Amino acid sequence: MLEKVLIANRGEIAVRIVRACRELGIRSVVAYSEADRDSLAVRLADEAVCIGPPPPAKSYLHAPSLLSAALITGCDAVHPGYGFLSENPYFAEVIKQCGLTFVGPEPEAIAIMGDKAAARAAMRAAGLPVMPGSEQTLASVDEARELAQTIGYPVLLKAAAGGGGRGMRIVPNDAELPRAFATAKAEAEAAFGNGALYLEKFLPVARHIEIQVLADKHGHVIHLGERECSIQRRHQKLIEEAPSPVVDEALRQRMGAAAVAGARAIDYIGAGTMEFLLDPEGNFYFIEMNTRIQVEHPITEYVTGLDLVKWQLRIAAGERLTIQQADVRMSGHAIECRVNAEDPARDFLPQAGEIELYLPPGGPGVRIDSHLYSGYVVPPNYDSLLAKMIAWGSDRAEALARMRRALDECIITGVATTIPLHAALLRDERFCRGDFSTRYLGEFLERGAF
Numbered sequence: 379m380l381e382k383v384l385i386a387n388r389g390e391i392a393v394r395i396v397r398a399c400r401e402l403g404i405r406s407v408v409a410y411s412e413a414d415r416d417s418l419a420v421r422l423a424d425e426a427v428c429i430g431p432p433p434p435a436k437s438y439l440h441a442p443s444l445l446s447a448a449l450i451t452g453c454d455a456v457h458p459g460y461g462f463l464s465e466n467p468y469f470a471e472v473i474k475q476c477g478l479t480f481v482g483p484e485p486e487a488i489a490i491m492g493d494k495a496a497a498r499a500a501m502r503a504a505g506l507p508v509m510p511g512s513e514q515t516l517a518s519v520d521e522a523r524e525l526a527q528t529i530g531y532p533v534l535l536k537a538a539a540g541g542g543g544r545g546m547r548i549v550p551n552d553a554e555l556p557r558a559f560a561t562a563k564a565e566a567e568a569a570f571g572n573g574a575l576y577l578e579k580f581l582p583v584a585r586h587i588e589i590q591v592l593a594d595k596h597g598h599v600i601h602l603g604e605r606e607c608s609i610q611r612r613h614q615k616l617i618e619e620a621p622s623p624v625v626d627e628a629l630r631q632r633m634g635a636a637a638v639a640g641a642r643a644i645d646y647i648g649a650g651t652m653e654f655l656l657d658p659e660g661n662f663y664f665i666e667m668n669t670r671i672q673v674e675h676p677i678t679e680y681v682t683g684l685d686l687v688k689w690q691l692r693i694a695a696g697e698r699l700t701i702q703q704a705d706v707r708m709s710g711h712a713i714e715c716r717v718n719a720e721d722p723a724r725d726f727l728p729q730a731g732e733i734e735l736y737l738p739p740g741g742p743g744v745r746i747d748s749h750l751y752s753g754y755v756v757p758p759n760y761d762s763l764l765a766k767m768i769a770w771g772s773d774r775a776e777a778l779a780r781m782r783r784a785l786d787e788c789i790i791t792g793v794a795t796t797i798p799l800h801a802a803l804l805r806d807e808r809f810c811r812g813d814f815s816t817r818y819l820g821e822f823l824e825r826g827a828f
């Protein structure tokens with residue numbers, strides 16, 4: 379088993395990884411920037427190393443500092459969490475070259491899935507249904523036009539180096555294609571240093587369903603069911619749930635088999651997520667793969683009873699999966715609300731400052747993954763996630779009732795949060811029926827229901 383792990387991340391996921399290490403008897407070292415000196419992860423970890431000033435480029439994204447922190451503290455592994463360098467193949471490679479274990483897949487797997495056009499090609503070759511679109515990146519706007527006319531508008535231009543909706547642009551017709559192509563290319567170049575674009579048929583009404591996979595270093599690959607992630611604002615997920623209200627056992631097995639085949643095709647190792655779109659007719663299409671632990675992993679942990687972060691650490695240490703696919707059972711229903719430091723009443727204005735009082739909810743079936751404490755000062759330098767509120771019930775109705783109770787119980791004063799929005803969504807008739815698609819949140823906000 380690993381002896382000592384550097385946690386190259388911050389916030390709630392750093393706390394989550396410290397907890398998993400503690401339970402496995404692994405010593406934890408948290409890398410922190412000057413803005414996170416008083417963070418909960420620093421307080422809970424066995425050791426902590428300051429890796430630089432607040433700007434991510436000088437701290438959590440600065441590989442030499444993270445690597446040095448791991449080496450000077452005698453770590454034998456690095457856990458990247460999510461975001462920052464978690465899907466950077468060079469970071470995984472340099473960790474490996476320094477004789478340390480990267481808690482995640484091989485650099486090659488990260489690289490192929492990081493190029494969203496190459497990912498589509500690899501998954502198509504593996505036999506997965508892939509969203510209709512370009513075979514590889516687009517050489518010109520003329521090539522884009524020819525393809526768009528073949529598959530039919532509306533189409534989506536997506537940045538090959540993007541992902542998670544970043545660098546995505548809807549094109550409704552031929553007339554708008556040249557401008558959209560030039561703008562998307564320039565934005566991708568500016569954001570990712572790579573202007574390559576690919577094209578997909580745009581599904582205006584769909585469900586965003588992702589499948590969790592887990593693979594060890596001995597060829598065992600299983601899936602852990604799906605997560606419903608259609609409720610997103612500007613491609614940031616707000617509410618996720620497992621299982622999806624619209625996925626039955628037959629569809630789950632088909633999507634799971636596809637996800638496992640895709641993971642096998644790239645010799646995937648560790649925890650990974652295959653993202654699909656499900657159309658109203660029940661057809662699903664691969665769109666991208668995330669080669670990291672995801673924010674929303676707790677809902678899968680709740681319904682399967684597995685600890686995904688501990689499995690990441692065991693797999694990195696070379697241990698075999700002790701669960702076969704036949705052993706995976708989904709029990710009950712789990713839902714996660716992301717509590718962000720944003721004011722939904724003021725167009726999600728970002729918030730920073732002191733948390734005067736933090737009183738988390740409790741009781742049966744409620745879990746809070748957070749780095750908050752009363753008196754904690756939320757720094758302005760990083761993403762807005764303060765806490766993940768997760769509720770489990772024996773069925774969806776009980777999970778919803780528990781989430782409503784948890785949202786009402788939770789006290790966070792000092793900064794505005796998304797809790798009031800979640801409370802409104804959890805009382806919305808369409809949401810409670812499970813009748814929503816990728817368009818739902820936009821329509822809910824336009825209705826002024828909140």
Ligand code: MV4
Nearest residue numbers: 509534542543578579580581586608610613816
């Ligand atoms: C799509 C799509 C429809 N058609 N791709 C990909 C990343 C994720 N954050 C959003 N993604 C989507 N990709 C095709 N070809 C719909 C989504 C999507 C979405 C789009 C707009 C508004 C909300 C959305 C919520 C989930 C998924």
